[in-house]
Amino acid sequence: MVDFEKLKKICKLIRYDILTSTTEAKSGHPTTSLSAVELMTTLYFGGFLHLDLKDPKNPINDRVVFSKGHASPLIYSLYHAAGVISYPELMQLRKINSDLEGHPTFRFKYADVATGSLGQGLSAGVGMALGIRLRSTIDNRKLKMVVENRVSKIENQSSIINPQPLSSIIHRLSSIPKVFVLLGDSEMAEGQVWEAIQIASHYKLNNLIAIADVNRLGQSTETMLGWDLETYKKRFEAFGWNVITVDDGHDLKKVYKALSATQIFQKTNKTEKFVFASKPTIILVHTIKGKGVSFLENKEGWHGKPVSKDLLESALKELGDVNLNVRGVINVPNLKLKIKNLKLNKNLKLKIKNYKLGDFVATRLAYGDALLALGDVNKKIVALDAEMSNSTYSEKFAKKFPERYFEMFIAEQNMMTTALGISKLGFIPFASTFAAFLTRGFDQLRMAQYSAPNLKIVGSHCGVSIGPDGPSQMGLEDISMFRSILNSTILYPSDAVSAFKLTQIMADTDGLFYLRTNRKETPVIYDEKEEFHIGGSKIHKSEIRNPKSETNSKSKILKNNKTLMIAAGVTLHEALKAQKELAKSGIEVVVLDVYSVKPIDQVTINQLTHNCHNIIVVEDHYPSGGIGEAVMNLLITNHRSIVTNFIHLCVRKLPRSGSPEELLHYEEIDAEAIIETVKKF
């Protein structure tokens, strides 16, 4: 049986730590932390959490996500109470050289994902719960079916059955690692939370357990629902969750009872009872913000404010005797648990799709081909899509590998963070939808960069070249968005061969990647033997239809050419058309395919612009933050000031519906506009 007296002592220590560390930091969120002390202490040290502190990234561990990331003083205090952070370390909270930041980032080794932009943690939990299920050697679908059948029978009979026939299954299900997510009540106003809630019940994530710290108070005002647990309960139940309520989140026994009830099966009266077999679970807990210090308890105006040094003593006095040496024990995970090996089988060779030069193939289709081929050789690859799989062509993968495809429905925010969560179990997630709709997940991408992400995002239907669907469906800010993420890589293929090979590179390289694909079919222009790399580009010389990337001949080309056209994707083909047309008039130009938009090929552009006065960048994107500015940035910071004519052709008029060709013409980013520009030089 659990030692409640000891838990109580740990709670006191944690309160002491929260108060002293935030006072020392002169900032931070003590009151938010204080409301969840009993909840998290019971979870960590009451026998519920299974975690190997020496190997926190091991997939056999349970996971904890502090979605309310501003409760970081509590997080760090828990690990102090677990004995892995020293008190002097804790007192470095929020200091420049400490990894104990104001909100947890990848620098804190026990956090899987950064939190602090509210409403994202549950999605990360969904991703991890899916990842755990996928790495489990237990055949979930079979087990689930068996259990669900039995449970539905049990529910219908509303009775308790003899556990013998199912005991082994239950035992195996129980040993699947769990994901616990601590939610704040204010953040439940975020739509993303409800996206995560609905998808968790859709996928029957019975290894996902959320704990809502309902302390009633937001930053500036009371939450919409205050302490109305009944309404929260109705909402979660309507969304298909098990709900457990706790009317006093500071009563250790009540919290313990609630956490016990989340177990997949419980002992009751010497018989065993199945509960919660196929649903995620939420524990809704009535708590008090600032609990433990009378002048903080349930008071407005204290959000994000530490106790001053003057008041600290009286605050600490209210805690009573604090045993600074008490330490809690976190259960170790079941080390015998078998986890699927995701190592690459070196005998398997990627089947590269054979595209014929000159054939018209959309880059989105080639992406689908590549993902399918990669799926065969690399079990780490998983795919997610926001209900656009038949447009992005992730459906090819989905059909062949249904267990590794996750339909995320039209909920892009949750898709982003779920993908990040899955990656934390060792998978390589490819998440796709229309480029335009990726803007819906910008905050999630922004936050992902603080989680050491291995995340591959694919946006199809970029630019005005999608045509008649109109501006709402056109990705025209997407390059800008991904460029603004500090450490990101942006690839933008113009043909099927490059699309296929760049997808392969994304899979093989760690980090946050964006692949921009076209709706429109474009001719295959690269030979299947052509090689591509991050930071690379392809030179297309005048009158030579089969381009080669001969670095040695670069200087030679340049002597004859004073105009360089830089493009990618659909506008590359417009540039090539213009090049061909201009050649007829004896005007030679060099076209550069900057398929790697970030990093852009600095060396080649520097070489090409060495003696070149005229540069045209042409792109199917709005003026700011796209390829044009990437090139300008490179030129100007590399002092390529000799360039006197720089023309940036891009989408400068608010687009409308029309045919792709009409729209390229309307926006002056087609071959005709390019030719006119060159002729003006």
Added chain:
Amino acid sequence: MVDFEKLKKICKLIRYDILTSTTEAKSGHPTTSLSAVELMTTLYFGGFLHLDLKDPKNPINDRVVFSKGHASPLIYSLYHAAGVISYPELMQLRKINSDLEGHPTFRFKYADVATGSLGQGLSAGVGMALGIRLRSTIDNRKLKMVVENRVSKIENQSSIINPQPLSSIIHRLSSIPKVFVLLGDSEMAEGQVWEAIQIASHYKLNNLIAIADVNRLGQSTETMLGWDLETYKKRFEAFGWNVITVDDGHDLKKVYKALSATQIFQKTNKTEKFVFASKPTIILVHTIKGKGVSFLENKEGWHGKPVSKDLLESALKELGDVNLNVRGVINVPNLKLKIKNLKLNKNLKLKIKNYKLGDFVATRLAYGDALLALGDVNKKIVALDAEMSNSTYSEKFAKKFPERYFEMFIAEQNMMTTALGISKLGFIPFASTFAAFLTRGFDQLRMAQYSAPNLKIVGSHCGVSIGPDGPSQMGLEDISMFRSILNSTILYPSDAVSAFKLTQIMADTDGLFYLRTNRKETPVIYDEKEEFHIGGSKIHKSEIRNPKSETNSKSKILKNNKTLMIAAGVTLHEALKAQKELAKSGIEVVVLDVYSVKPIDQVTINQLTHNCHNIIVVEDHYPSGGIGEAVMNLLITNHRSIVTNFIHLCVRKLPRSGSPEELLHYEEIDAEAIIETVKKF
């Protein structure tokens, strides 16, 4: 009584129009349109909608939002049936010169907001419903209290009462214009929809009526809930809505009955009964995608696909006889309805806050001061905040004008579109939160640009200078995000005087604006008489502490200065510090405050760089898409190639927690880094 036979005829015409217009366009969404024909025909022509077709923007009209914007063939067909679009016009659907686009934009005069990125329409509806309430001369709060008291009594007695005592109130409540929103079932997976749902019930928007077209099929797959209206019902009820279900959305009488039930009061058995007095209402309707054409009905694989010319004839045959001349009548609104006048009272003068030169005042605080002052003189000003009002300082306005302040809680997506919706009733909405969290509303901002927006967004706590809260709270991509919106204005004040005056300019100028404010206090550097304008900047000369914008002396300055520093916000102060320090060593530099980031002051920068070889841009933002690239873009496209040394100081390392000063130093954007850079020249 309504003429169902005529409605039936109109439905046939509309089906004919949907099929023929999409076949002609060779693209579009006929099946999605066909499922809602009876719903919208009954709404428009069954007496429920009140709309003056000659004056569609008049605030006395009811509003309709087609949140499922891909049902545009249905929208346009309804207006054809109403007699305001001709058949030849309709046949121009999706053509380049037609305003009948693939998804409706501001170009379609009967659409208040562009739709097409799913899940945004209900938020726009919430905004319009709030706007209508605010323009109504009926004192809602008093009326609501009275009605709520009575209704609660009625509900408790579960009885019907004699209406006499309340009849006049009810009559006045009934005459408030309504907002109808057509929702698709797929889009209900979007978190933003649930943000709108919760806020609509929080604000008791009884003039908001949503209609969910539950046709079961998404683009690539079945929705999560299929035709499970019961689960939808539970969810909406749990979120505080009235729910009406219709088991056959193609039965005109059932649809009529459901729409009748949304009236604020109904006649029942010769007595009158109050219903739905203080809640928004959803009508959940079981429909069939592709209804009316057997080979389209309830079939997968037909999303977004028109019927081919070959199949059109057989499809039309299924409609039976179509009367191409039938036209429906839309009810006119109550022209006697009194609406609050929002005209400026010219006798009221803005009280400009008096800041003292040298005082330390955060720009966010000055924004709060300005909004408060503006609220006094301009009744159009409304404010929204995502539960950060005590940090953004919108609370100053909120406290003085509670009826014009809308707490949006932590749900930024809904806040953006709600603000847009409010603006469509003639208001000027200011929506604020942390700059970092505005990224959550990027898709909503992106879409707003297709709605001819008058929208003022304010992001506080920008950059690493926020300090210890860490990277999750730092707006470091926000300038890039707002620059990438085609027609946007970005203002970034560095002191209280400019913050105050720029806020005033935002209020006075139509369009989509972004104001970037600081957490950190900065000294007041401008005199209260200083003037600011969109596209302006301020020159700070060496050793002169009171800067003046003397355009005439610009060329004189430049002769003595070879280094120009461009900055805004917190880094402007670092640049000024550096300037002072450098002056001690006899090095003169010019500092330019580009408080107008977009448009940037092209004329002044061109003048200043005329003979200037060294430029430093220093900003508290990531490298891409910010002030640095804005300046590069200007220089390079204006052929200011004489610049040989361009240094861009910005946030190049993933930030962490620390003090503001430590972080400015760590990122090399403080005075010290600037001085070092200048000395290297």
